[in-house]
Amino acid sequence: xxxxxxxxxxxxxxxxxxxxxxxxxxxxxxPKLDLQIVEIGExxxxxxxxxxxxxAPVIRFKQQIESADAVLFVTPEFNRSxxxxxxxxxEWGSRPWGKNSWAGKPxxxxxxxxxAVGTAAxxxxxxxxxxxxxxxxxxxxxxxxxxxxxxIVDGEITDESLRGVLVDWSAKFADWxxxxxxxxxxx
Numbered sequence: 001x002x003x004x005x006x007x008x009x010x011x012x013x014x015x016x017x018x019x020x021x022x023x024x025x026x027x028x029x030x031p032k033l034d035l036q037i038v039e040i041g042e043x044x045x046x047x048x049x050x051x052x053x054x055x056a057p058v059i060r061f062k063q064q065i066e067s068a069d070a071v072l073f074v075t076p077e078f079n080r081s082x083x084x085x086x087x088x089x090x091e092w093g094s095r096p097w098g099k100n101s102w103a104g105k106p107x108x109x110x111x112x113x114x115x116a117v118g119t120a121a122x123x124x125x126x127x128x129x130x131x132x133x134x135x136x137x138x139x140x141x142x143x144x145x146x147x148x149x150x151x152i153v154d155g156e157i158t159d160e161s162l163r164g165v166l167v168d169w170s171a172k173f174a175d176w177x178x179x180x181x182x183x184x185x186x187x
Contacts (some may be wrong), residue, residue: 002030002032002033002034003032003033003034003069003070003174003177003178004029004034004036004067004068004069004070004071005029005033005034005035005036005068005069005070005072005173005177006036006038006064006065006067006068006070006071007026007035007036007037007038007071007072007074008037008038008040008065008071008072008073008074008086008089009022009040009074010035010040010073010074010075010076010082010083010085010086010089010111011076011083011085012040012041012083014086016076016124017058017076017112017113017147018074018075018076018111018112019037019074019115020112020147020152020155021074021110021111021112021145021152022035022037022072022074022145023037023155024152024155024156024157025074025110025166025170026164027155027156027157028157028163028167028170029166029170029173029174031123031142032170032171032174033071033170033173033174036064036139037066038061038065038106039061039070040061040085040086040088040089041085042057043055043057043058043061043085043088043089043092045088046088046091046092046095048095048096051095051096053073054096056160058092058130061089061092061093062092062093062099062101064135065093065101065105066101069106069177069181070105070106070108070173070177071102071105071106071107072078072107072108072109072110072173073086073107073108073109073110073126073130074109074110074111074112074117075109075110075111075122075123075126076111076113076119076122077111077113077115077118077119077120077121077122078122078134080121080122081121081122081125082119082122082123082125082126082129086126090102090129090130090133093133094133095098100133100134102130102134102135103133103134104134104136104156104180105133105135105136106135106136106138106176106177106180106181107130107135107136107137107138108137108138108173108176109123109126109130109131109137110123110142110143110145110169111123111125111143111144111145112146112147113145113146113147114146114147114148114167115146116146117146118143118144118145118146119144120144121147123142123144127139136180138172138173138176141165141168141169141172142171143165143166143169145162152179
């Protein structure tokens with residue numbers, strides 16, 4: 001059975017390296033993981049005044065997160081942090097009080113950037129925020145992709161070494177999800 005993973009890409013740009021990476025990773029992760037991008041661009045800025053009657057984009061977003069078996073955050077790095085769009089999505093997912101869509105959800109973080117250190121700083125900060133939502137983050141293995149031209153062509157990973165790393169990462173994430181979703185043994 002394929003595990004459904006909601007993918008939250010922190011960059012709103014349609015041609016972003018993180019969107020390209022997420023789409024290529026989805027191909028590598030099949031058939032164990034079915035990675036589906038959940039759009040966040042239409043979410044209004046979080047405002048507690050809107051919690052009384054949630055806007056339609058928020059309802060759609062929360063339903064997509066809740067119907068998935070797990071969540072994958074794909075983050076860019078802006079000014080040594082993750083994007084405001086991603087923070088906004090996390091806020092809406094955790095609200096209103098008592099209706100946290102992230103709680104107990106198996107999750108992982110990856111990211112790509114043109115910079116030499118990948119998205120290490122952004123992922124570190126994002127881990128702190130996502131952990132506060134109650135999502136069950138796996139932290140190993142880590143993927144800090146240094147994106148370069150030709151690495152992904154027509155949606156396919158061209159570097160066999162990277163493909164192998166991503167196949168391994170996908171298997172470990174699938175195992176993490178299965179462990180967390182397995183029924184607890186009682187004695």
